[in-house]
Amino acid sequence: MPSSREPFLTAKLQGFGTTIFAEMSALAVATDSVNLGQGFPDTDGPREVLDAAIAAINGGLNQYPPGPGMPVLRQAIAAHQQRFYGLTYDPDREVLVTAGATEALAGALLGLLDTGDEVVLFEPMYDSYQACIALAGAVAKPVTLRPPAYGFELAELKAAITPKTKLLLVNTPHNPTGKVLSRDEMLQIAELAIEHDLIVLTDEVYEHLTFDGAQHIAMATLPGMRERVLSISSGGKTFNTTGWKVGWLCGPPALVAAARTAKQFLTYVNAAPFQPAIAAGLQLPDSYFRNFGTDLQAKRDRLLPGLHEAGFEVYPTSGTYFVTVDIRPLRADGDGLAFCRELPGRCGVVAIPNEVFYANKHEGRHLVRFAFCKRFEVLDEAVSRLKTLA
Numbered sequence: 001m002p003s004s005r006e007p008f009l010t011a012k013l014q015g016f017g018t019t020i021f022a023e024m025s026a027l028a029v030a031t032d033s034v035n036l037g038q039g040f041p042d043t044d045g046p047r048e049v050l051d052a053a054i055a056a057i058n059g060g061l062n063q064y065p066p067g068p069g070m071p072v073l074r075q076a077i078a079a080h081q082q083r084f085y086g087l088t089y090d091p092d093r094e095v096l097v098t099a100g101a102t103e104a105l106a107g108a109l110l111g112l113l114d115t116g117d118e119v120v121l122f123e124p125m126y127d128s129y130q131a132c133i134a135l136a137g138a139v140a141k142p143v144t145l146r147p148p149a150y151g152f153e154l155a156e157l158k159a160a161i162t163p164k165t166k167l168l169l170v171n172t173p174h175n176p177t178g179k180v181l182s183r184d185e186m187l188q189i190a191e192l193a194i195e196h197d198l199i200v201l202t203d204e205v206y207e208h209l210t211f212d213g214a215q216h217i218a219m220a221t222l223p224g225m226r227e228r229v230l231s232i233s234s235g236g237k238t239f240n241t242t243g244w245k246v247g248w249l250c251g252p253p254a255l256v257a258a259a260r261t262a263k264q265f266l267t268y269v270n271a272a273p274f275q276p277a278i279a280a281g282l283q284l285p286d287s288y289f290r291n292f293g294t295d296l297q298a299k300r301d302r303l304l305p306g307l308h309e310a311g312f313e314v315y316p317t318s319g320t321y322f323v324t325v326d327i328r329p330l331r332a333d334g335d336g337l338a339f340c341r342e343l344p345g346r347c348g349v350v351a352i353p354n355e356v357f358y359a360n361k362h363e364g365r366h367l368v369r370f371a372f373c374k375r376f377e378v379l380d381e382a383v384s385r386l387k388t389l390a
Contacts, residue, residue: 012134012135012137013131013134013135016130016131016134019127019356020127020352020353020356021037021038021127021352024037024038024340024350024351024352025037025038025350027341027344027350028344028350030344031344031345031348031350032348033343033344033348033349033350034348034349034350034378034381034382034385035350036303036349036350036351036370036371036372036374036379036382037340037350037351037352037369037371038352038371039175039237039242039320039321039322039371039373040242040243040373041240041242041321041373041374042373042374042375042378043240043375044240045239045240045241045281046239046240046281046284046288048280048281048284049239049241049277049278049280049281049284050277052276052277052279052280052281053244053273053274053276053277056272056273056274056275056276056277057273061272061273061275061276062272062273063272064268064269064272065097065269065270065271065272065275066269067260067264067268067269068092068095068096068097068260069095069096069097069098069248069269069275070097070272070275070276070279071091072275072276072279073097073246073248073275073276073278073279074091074092074095074096074097074248075091075279076278076279076280076282076283077089077091077095077097077248077250077282078090078091078094078095078250079282079283080282081218081231081250084207084218085218085220085221086221087218087220087221087226087250089250089251090253093253093256094250094251094252094253094256095248095249095250095256096248096249096250096256096259096260096263097246097247097248097275098247098248098249098263098267098270099245099246099247099266099267099270099271100234100236100245100246100247101203101205101232101233101234101236101247102128102245102247103245103247103263103266103267104232104234104247104248104249104259104263105128105129105132105201105203105232106128106132106135106262106263106266107249107259107260107262107263107266108201108230108232108249108255108258108259108262109132109133109135109136109138109167109201110132110135110136110262111258111259111260111261111262111263112136112166112167112199112201112230112255112258112259113133113136113137113138113166113167114136114137114138114166115136115137115138116137116138116139116164117136117137117138117139117164117165117166117167118138118139118140118141118162118164118165118166119133119138119139119140119141119165119166119167119168119169120141120142120143120157120160120161120165120167120168120169121140121141121142121143121168121169121170121171122142122143122144122145122152122170122171122174123142123143123144123145123357123358123359123360123363123364124145124176124177124354124357124358124363124364124367125142125169125171125357125358125359126171126175126176126203126357127356127357129169130359138166139164140359141160141162141165142160142358142359142360143156143157143160144156144358144360144363145174145177145179146363147177147315147324147326147367148315148316149179149316150174150177150179150315151179151185152185154188157188157189157192158192161192161196161198165196165198166198166199167198167199167200167201168189168192168193168198168199168200168201169200169201169202169203170186170189170200170201170202170203170219171202171203171204172186172202172203172204172216172217172319173204173206173207173209173210173214173216173318173319173320174319174320175205175206175320175321175322176320176322176324176352176354176357176369177315177317177322177324178315178316178317178318178319178320178322178323178324179317179318179319180210180214180215180216180318180319181217182217183215183217186217186219186222187222189219190219190222190223190224190225193225193228194224194225194228198228199228199229199230199255200219200225200228200229200230201229201230201232202218202219202220202229202230202231202232203232204216204218204231204232204233205232205233205234205236205237205247206237206319206320206321207233207238208237208238208289208292208293209237209238209292209293209296209319209320209321210293210318210319211293211296211297211300211317211318211319212297212318214318214319216319218231219231220250220251226252227252228252228255229251230249230250230251230255230256230259231249231250231251232247232248232249233247233248234246234247234248235247235278235281235282237321238281238289238292239278239281241274241277241278241281244271244274244277244278245270245271246270246271246274246275246278296321296372296373299372299373299374299376299379300317300323300372302372302376302379302380303323303370303372303379303382303383304317304323304372306379306380306382306383306386306387307323307325307370307383307386309383309387309390310330310383310386310387310389310390311329311330311389311390312325312326312327312329312330312368313325313326313328313329321371321372321373322369322370322371322372323369323370323372324354324367324368324369325367325368325369325370326366326367327339327366327367327368328366330389330390334365334366335365335366336353336354336355336364336365336366336367336368337353337355337356337365339353339368340352340353340368346388346389347385347386347388347389348385349382349385349386351368351369351370352368352369352370352371353367353368353369354367354368354369355367357369370382
């Protein structure tokens with residue numbers, strides 16, 4: 001947190017400032033660097049999805065869609081949950097379309113939390129979590145995941161839960177670490193949620209991006225959890241359409257209604273012609289989803305050896321777009337933020353300092369995240385440049 005207050009900025013957001021993603025993406029442009037920072041692909045999504053959007057635009061679907069989302073998309077989301085997880089949701093009462101997963105998170109947290117409520121979550125964490133919790137007047141209680149395995153200590157998780165705890169926030173597959181929580185780990189979290197009568201909010205945007213046989217476990221499939229879980233995902237990561245900002249949440253009617261009440265005063269609605277396009281994507285054959293994960297795994301396997309050769313300590317990643325490295329073999333003081341700000345000028349590559357994902361900054365100070373959701377030739381060029389650091 002800065003020592004001085006930002007003028008006019010609400011006390012709830014003091015210390016948040018401009019996201020690191022905006023800073024690093026601007027630096028990439030200014031220095032003509034290879035951008036392995038912000039997690040967006042550099043190739044378009046499947047032709048069926050793109051053509052469906054074009055057809056929707058040409059067909060006049062350019063005005064406000066229904067508040068909960070277009071029926072065609074809500075039905076496709078419900079069918080997706082049934083197809084992949086055996087979960088049945090009423091598309092009219094238990095599915096809500098949002099402006100990306102970020103708005104789904106904001107709507108859920110603003111709609112469910114009161115001032116002073118506590119949210120137990122894992123760090124490192126996607127940066128919007130803390131900001132949305134703060135906007136709700138609630139308190140984040142992080143439990144730290146540590147490399148190389150990024151598992152959690154059950155005793156630490158239990159200790160973080162107090163009588164003020166209302167919600168557990170779980171992200172798997174996990175950004176920025178690439179950790180995919182195992183069934184046993186998910187069961188431990190579920191048991192605590194039931195024991196303490198807690199709501200569980202799950203961020204599952206990388207649900208189809210797991211590697212090496214790792215299986216994504218949907219929290220709502222576990223015994224006793226269907227009625228206390230609000231699940232969030234989006235089409236951006238799965239269909240290479242991050243700029244469309246089409247997300248959703250699924251859960252029991254009361255939890256969805258709470259999120260919808262807040263969400264309607266955020267964007268209200270969005271992305272009319274993209275909603276039927278994402279619906280088309282969700283109906284693609286199983287082979288698409290398998291091949292998509294296989295392609296990302298190949299890109300991971302292209303980048304990671306190069307990072308080793310460049311001198312980093314590289315931690316395993318079983319999902320998402322991302323890999324975390326320890327920079328201390330290349331920078332003894334372990335200042336990841338300074339390293340990332342200097343990296344474009346030194347070798348023309350952009351990465352993200354992991355400390356921005358931590359409440360306890362010292363835990364991630366020496367860690368840096370690289371994104372591998374890029375074309376092979378881009379990854380090869382980044383590695384070539386990074387090797388000049390050694």
